[in-house]
Amino acid sequence: MDVREGLFxxxxxxxxxxxxxxxxxxxTDYAQSALGDxxxxxxxxxxxxxxxxxxxxxxESVKAASDIYAPLSGAVxxxxxxxxxxxxxxxxxxxxKGFFLKMQIExxxxxxxxxxxxxxxxxxxxxxx
Amino acid sequence: MKLIFEKSIDSRTGFKLPExxxxxxxxxxxxxxxxxxxxxxxxxxxxVVRHFSELAKRNFSVDSxxxxxxxxxxxxxxxxxxxxxxxxxxxxxxxxLPQVLGASMLCQGALQVVYDVQKLLCxxxxxxxxxxxxxxxxxxxxxxxxxxxxYHKDKKHKRKYVIVPDSSHGTNPASAAIAxxxxxxxxxDKTGCMDFEEFKSKLNENVAAVMLxxxxxxxxxxxxxxDICDEAHKVDALVYYDGxxxxxxxxxxxxxxxxxxxxxxxxxKTFATPHGGGGPGAGPVGVSEKLVxxxxxxxxxxxxxxxxxxxxxxxxxxxxMAAFFGNFSxxxxxxxxxxxxxxxxxxxxSETAVLNANYLKEKLKxxxxxxxxxxxxxxFVISAVSQLKNxxxxxxxxxxxxxxxxxxPTVYFPxxxxxxxxxxxxxxxxxxxxxxxxxxxxxxxxxxxxxxxxLKDAPVTTCVGRLDEAKAARDLNLRWQK
Numbered sequence: 001m002d003v004r005e006g007l008f009x010x011x012x013x014x015x016x017x018x019x020x021x022x023x024x025x026x027x028t029d030y031a032q033s034a035l036g037d038x039x040x041x042x043x044x045x046x047x048x049x050x051x052x053x054x055x056x057x058x059x060e061s062v063k064a065a066s067d068i069y070a071p072l073s074g075a076v077x078x079x080x081x082x083x084x085x086x087x088x089x090x091x092x093x094x095x096x097k098g099f100f101l102k103m104q105i106e107x108x109x110x111x112x113x114x115x116x117x118x119x120x121x122x123x124x125x126x127x128x129x
Numbered sequence: 130m131k132l133i134f135e136k137s138i139d140s141r142t143g144f145k146l147p148e149x150x151x152x153x154x155x156x157x158x159x160x161x162x163x164x165x166x167x168x169x170x171x172x173x174x175x176x177v178v179r180h181f182s183e184l185a186k187r188n189f190s191v192d193s194x195x196x197x198x199x200x201x202x203x204x205x206x207x208x209x210x211x212x213x214x215x216x217x218x219x220x221x222x223x224x225x226l227p228q229v230l231g232a233s234m235l236c237q238g239a240l241q242v243v244y245d246v247q248k249l250l251c252x253x254x255x256x257x258x259x260x261x262x263x264x265x266x267x268x269x270x271x272x273x274x275x276x277x278x279x280y281h282k283d284k285k286h287k288r289k290y291v292i293v294p295d296s297s298h299g300t301n302p303a304s305a306a307i308a309x310x311x312x313x314x315x316x317x318d319k320t321g322c323m324d325f326e327e328f329k330s331k332l333n334e335n336v337a338a339v340m341l342x343x344x345x346x347x348x349x350x351x352x353x354x355x356d357i358c359d360e361a362h363k364v365d366a367l368v369y370y371d372g373x374x375x376x377x378x379x380x381x382x383x384x385x386x387x388x389x390x391x392x393x394x395x396x397x398k399t400f401a402t403p404h405g406g407g408g409p410g411a412g413p414v415g416v417s418e419k420l421v422x423x424x425x426x427x428x429x430x431x432x433x434x435x436x437x438x439x440x441x442x443x444x445x446x447x448x449x450m451a452a453f454f455g456n457f458s459x460x461x462x463x464x465x466x467x468x469x470x471x472x473x474x475x476x477x478x479s480e481t482a483v484l485n486a487n488y489l490k491e492k493l494k495x496x497x498x499x500x501x502x503x504x505x506x507x508x509f510v511i512s513a514v515s516q517l518k519n520x521x522x523x524x525x526x527x528x529x530x531x532x533x534x535x536x537x538p539t540v541y542f543p544x545x546x547x548x549x550x551x552x553x554x555x556x557x558x559x560x561x562x563x564x565x566x567x568x569x570x571x572x573x574x575x576x577x578x579x580x581x582x583x584l585k586d587a588p589v590t591t592c593v594g595r596l597d598e599a600k601a602a603r604d605l606n607l608r609w610q611k
Contacts, residue, residue, distance in 0.1 A: 096147065
């Protein structure tokens with residue numbers, strides 16, 4: 001499983017990249033592999049506001065539909081427009097071209113509720129047991 | 130195989146209507162008339178017969194093969210019920226007949242069937258009253274969710290949430306959401322049941338109802354089910370029984386006795402009427418005493434002179450959920466099935482269904498991981514995680530089963546089991562059939578170890594090979610165009 005250094009992670013397998021006040025959000029390699037071929041991603045609208053752990057998006061695959069949760073609180077700054085037509089980007093490039101959205105970070109203190117790469121790796125290992 | 134539209138030849142006809150010798154004037158407004166000819170297939174009767182015979186040959190049904198599709202109860206549909214449903218006294222009736230003044234005496238038999246089926250379903254489930262109107266399981270759930278809303282509205286409660294376990298049928302949260310509720314999901318504990326303490330912590334006076342399947346989708350009967358009902362009733366939340374798995378408990382336990390307020394039953398599962406593409410379904414809904422007044426109209430009532438009639442006089446009723454009485458022929462087949470089996474027969478249905486499932490589970494657990502290893506009810510969930518090391522997934526096993534003439538079990542559901550395969554053999558399969566299935570599953574476990582490519586290549590005996598499911602979902606193409 002590909003776990004990238006420098007990103008933060010949730011137990012629900014979302015990743016977050018922090019650039020100053022902006023957080024880029026997507027789902028991890030583990031999540032895309034467990035979901036299988038992604039067929040549809042439903043994203044929020046720009047400026048929609050979410051609290052940490054709110055449902056923020058839905059992803060459908062050939063196996064199942066799953067909810068995606070906001071890793072941090074804040075307003076949506078930008079969504080990935082490509083996912084509407086090319087949902088398979090989530091499978092092909094989950095950490096780059098297949099990102100879901102960018103949001104403004106409302107409260108930096110919430111970052112401490114997320115895992116770093118090392119703890120996320122350990123978490124994945126605990127799931128495999 | 131070509132679509133019937135592609136077999137069309139200009140001006141070919143299959144049937145010639147006689148000249149109309151009645152002077153009929155249609156007073157339809159111009160705006161309702163189509164501007165161009167309907168592009169229907171122009172084919173002969175023989176073209177049509179061959180087309181559909183070819184399709185029928187490709188059909189995979191319980192009449193031809195073993196069909197252990199979990200939570201779907203694909204049991205054999207005995208043919209005598211078809212004969213009953215074809216009696217002219219029923220097939221020639223019009224649904225409006227009981228509403229025509231004096232004409233209800235011409236359809237007493239049909240009204241009695243609806244009345245008696247409702248009574249029989251009450252007896253089987255322990256509920257106070259039933260409606261046969263809902264046309265399918267999910268329609269029954271929506272009816273149930275609307276009954277929940279009607280109850281709380283009437284009591285002037287403001288309720289916002291419906292609780293479901295994370296093992297629930299996807300239709301439960303979907304039906305509640307369609308009725309306007311927000312969903313709270315409760316995780317499953319290590320015994321395979323809804324976590325009771327978590328449930329209690331999420332239950333409060335904003336909760337309208339709890340929707341449950343029991344036995345649940347892991348095939349496990351929740352022994353705290355009565356406690357769940359009691360807790361919910363403390364805050365006047367209703368408890369909904371998804372009857373999809375009723376085949377496990379006939380004659381053994383009744384949702385009404387346990388404390389459930391609403392029950393839907395899938396007649397096409399438990400009561401052996403055709404399922405899936407094989408015919409319309411039916412999802413009758415039963416309720417406890419406090420919800421009787423909200424049931425859809427019309428109700429079939431028995432008058433003091435023992436005749437049957439329709440009653441509309443129900444001020445709190447939801448109104449119509451479907452035209453007439455639902456899918457009447459399905460209700461009729463259910464009537465025939467229940468009367469033929471009787472109380473002892475129905476009890477034996479569940480006993481045999483549970484025995485068959487446990488037999489398969491015990492034989493297969495040596496070869497496939499079983500996350501919740503305990504006595505199951507009518508179905509169980511095994512997993513292909515042990516096969517993952519050779520890159521064999523549940524889907525590969527499913528495809529190989531097709532080559533062996535067996536319908537795959539439900540795969541990737543419930544969502545809480547990785548690489549899930551949910552097996553429900555039903556009571557209508559013999560030990561020989563079950564043993565053949567076990568042999569094929571053992572063969573698959575061995576192939577996964579020594580020749581995984583054989584599984585990856587499956588299916589090879591079907592008219593098309595492995596389909597691109599992702600493309601089918603991404604690029605929907607549902608309409609034929611020239």
